[in-house]
Amino acid sequence: MVRTPCCKEExxxxxxxxxxxxxxxxxxLQLHGEGGWRTLPEKAGLKRxxxxxxxxxxxxxxxDIKRGEFTPEEDDAIIKxxxxxxxxxxxxxxxxxxxxxxxxxxxxxxNLKKRLKQKGLDPITYKPNNxxxxxxxxxxxxxxxxARLLNRVAKKYAVDVNRDLxxxxxxxxxxxxxxxxxxxxxxxxSTSTLLKTxxxxxxxxxxxxxxxxxxxxxxxxxxxxxxxxxxDNVGLMEELKGILSYAGDIKDSPExxxxxxxxxxxxxxxxDGLDLENCS
DNA sequence: AAGGGCCTCAACCGCTATAGA
DNA sequence: CTCTATAGCGGTTGAGGCCCT
Numbered sequence: 001m002v003r004t005p006c007c008k009e010e011x012x013x014x015x016x017x018x019x020x021x022x023x024x025x026x027x028x029l030q031l032h033g034e035g036g037w038r039t040l041p042e043k044a045g046l047k048r049x050x051x052x053x054x055x056x057x058x059x060x061x062x063x064d065i066k067r068g069e070f071t072p073e074e075d076d077a078i079i080k081x082x083x084x085x086x087x088x089x090x091x092x093x094x095x096x097x098x099x100x101x102x103x104x105x106x107x108x109x110x111n112l113k114k115r116l117k118q119k120g121l122d123p124i125t126y127k128p129n130n131x132x133x134x135x136x137x138x139x140x141x142x143x144x145x146x147a148r149l150l151n152r153v154a155k156k157y158a159v160d161v162n163r164d165l166x167x168x169x170x171x172x173x174x175x176x177x178x179x180x181x182x183x184x185x186x187x188x189x190s191t192s193t194l195l196k197t198x199x200x201x202x203x204x205x206x207x208x209x210x211x212x213x214x215x216x217x218x219x220x221x222x223x224x225x226x227x228x229x230x231x232d233n234v235g236l237m238e239e240l241k242g243i244l245s246y247a248g249d250i251k252d253s254p255e256x257x258x259x260x261x262x263x264x265x266x267x268x269x270x271x272d273g274l275d276l277e278n279c280s
Numbered sequence: 281a282a283g284g285g286c287c288t289c290a291a292c293c294g295c296t297a298t299a300g301a
Numbered sequence: 302c303t304c305t306a307t308a309g310c311g312g313t314t315g316a317g318g319c320c321c322t
Binding site for chain 3: 015016035036037038050051054058087088089090101102105
């Protein structure tokens with residue numbers, strides 16, 4: 001089937017937008033609001049494709065867009081979210097008010113990626129010179145299942161749970177594993193424990209006793225808050241990414257359920273001697 | 281001053297997801 | 302259920318500016 005073009009090809013202008021075109025677009029959208037992009041160019045008197053208009057608005061003209069240099073705090077947030085989600089630019093942009101996915105993508109490709117390389121980190125795997133000996137390939141890990149898993153877990157067990165909070169919990173929990181490795185008797189906060197709790201099959205997604213309630217069992221609000229921007233150990237981050245990536249791969253199978261992920265996690269813990277297993 | 285290479289980022293392309301008829 | 306239109310996403314391109322020789 002031939003794909004319907006988004007606009008008639010004849011007479012369509014491409015390339016950089018002029019201030020006059022911007023003004024026409026802004027004036028039209030202020031009057032009529034967003035939407036109807038296909039017919040917008042003609043109504044607004046623009047010789048542009050509707051898609052081009054939408055992108056121009058979304059990435060450049062929208063009044064809430066923040067321009068100018070990225071702050072160190074934003075840099076930090078982008079790096080950490082990218083470590084967790086991979087190239088999910090739109091998802092990352094949701095966590096940075098006023099920044100567009102295109103902005104972040106460009107900034108990542110032109111600045112942050114280089115900076116990580118200069119620090120001796122692989123910008124894709126976030127691996128330094130392999131200080132932990134951890135090898136994702138040994139576990140048949142995929143590239144970026146973590147964001148998918150987060151979405152899935154959030155949907156399944158906590159419809160209303162704040163995605164950022166969930167991300168923060170799992171990021172922060174990786175640092176707790178480090179503490180566990182030094183004090184193996186305290187495994188209450190291990191990744192395995194948390195995910196097992198998340199995976200309780202008897203808890204319906206929308207029931208009062210859902211995932212968001214279970215979180216309170218393990219973490220206070222202050223702890224969760226502290227966890228959020230607390231990832232400095234890239235080796236442990238990689239371990240967690242690996243766990244989540246693997247789960248992202250197996251979730252596509254018909255028999256997939258979160259309990260399967262937990263079984264894998266448990267077996268992996270035993271296999272690698274990660275002391276995450278002493279939980280009920 | 282010239283010009284070649286590099287860098288940045290706006291814009292485009294191709295694709296998927298989703299809504300609604 | 303199918304089809305179409307639209308929105309949204311991530312990857313890529315290329316114009317223009319900057320820097321270095």
